[in-house]
Amino acid sequence: MSTKMLEQKLAELQLRVETLEAKVKPVAKSTWRKAFGSMKDDDLSRAATRLGAAWRARENKRR
Numbered sequence: 001m002s003t004k005m006l007e008q009k010l011a012e013l014q015l016r017v018e019t020l021e022a023k024v025k026p027v028a029k030s031t032w033r034k035a036f037g038s039m040k041d042d043d044l045s046r047a048a049t050r051l052g053a054a055w056r057a058r059e060n061k062r063r
Helices: 003-023 031-035 043-062
Strands: none
Touching: none
């Protein structure tokens, strides 16, 4: 590929990226903070916590 062709392809890709970025809504930086702990009193969350603790205990015994 010639330099001119590479420059043209790069320009096309830059335009496509700019178009895609314009279509995507930016994610708020504090989103994870809002979600963290949101399932505090949920049965599934408690079950997942219990299963995770049991799994970690088994894995720690193997070592």
